[in-house]
Amino acid sequence: MAIQCMIAAGFVCCSVWLSLVTLRWALSRRVCVLQRRRSSWVCVTKDWATVMVRRATVRRETRETAIEVTVDLDGTGRCDIETPIAFLSHMVEQLGRHGGLDLTVRARGDVEIDGHHTTEDLAIVIGRAIADALGDKRGIRRYGEATLPMDEALCQVALDLSGRTYFVQRLSLPKAKLGTFDVELAEVFFEGFARGAQCNLHVRKIEGENLHHIVECSFKCLARALRDAVRVEGTELPSTKGTLTE
Numbered sequence: 001m002a003i004q005c006m007i008a009a010g011f012v013c014c015s016v017w018l019s020l021v022t023l024r025w026a027l028s029r030r031v032c033v034l035q036r037r038r039s040s041w042v043c044v045t046k047d048w049a050t051v052m053v054r055r056a057t058v059r060r061e062t063r064e065t066a067i068e069v070t071v072d073l074d075g076t077g078r079c080d081i082e083t084p085i086a087f088l089s090h091m092v093e094q095l096g097r098h099g100g101l102d103l104t105v106r107a108r109g110d111v112e113i114d115g116h117h118t119t120e121d122l123a124i125v126i127g128r129a130i131a132d133a134l135g136d137k138r139g140i141r142r143y144g145e146a147t148l149p150m151d152e153a154l155c156q157v158a159l160d161l162s163g164r165t166y167f168v169q170r171l172s173l174p175k176a177k178l179g180t181f182d183v184e185l186a187e188v189f190f191e192g193f194a195r196g197a198q199c200n201l202h203v204r205k206i207e208g209e210n211l212h213h214i215v216e217c218s219f220k221c222l223a224r225a226l227r228d229a230v231r232v233e234g235t236e237l238p239s240t241k242g243t244l245t246e
């Protein structure tokens, strides 16, 4: 009798453990979500069409920088950013927060020289992580545009996740510093991003005097344009050419 009880208890424990492992896997893959219903929590299975996980981690290490970026395109704008340049961290956080991306960044670089290598390489890796997370780009909106103000500054970004790198900048930033960040590195970042993400990126300043506002506004524009461009709105590949990755 005691042995039968032990076997039964063992079965119960195994089943509970298996259920918990399955639930944890399902939650991590977003196969289901927890929803609060009245006084209890229930697990709701999501439509398979929305289950697609669009997340990627990219690491890149050279003699100049060591960078690791994880991005989830269907996140909520949760950011965990560490770079050696405070203003750069502030800008990358805008990208995640306003782009609706979950973004984890660990960047080290030879900032004793200046911030150029770190800024450029970080942009390349963020772009690459986004391209990886997009996969074959089936069903995405592909194009994104944003014109945003920040006090007196007004900037515009137009973006095409075409698979072809082309960068046009009309920011006309002067040589100046924001904290330890050379202002001209904003252009370097956008150029690196276009290379990493293999996208067509236009960034322009329409109005503005305050450099902090102009640079931050342009990052927010990129974020909002990206948020639109990566959005899934169908199942077709938005290209008559038949590919957005070549």
Ligand SMILES: [Mn+2]
Binding pocket: 090, 212, 216
């Ligand atoms: Mn700011």
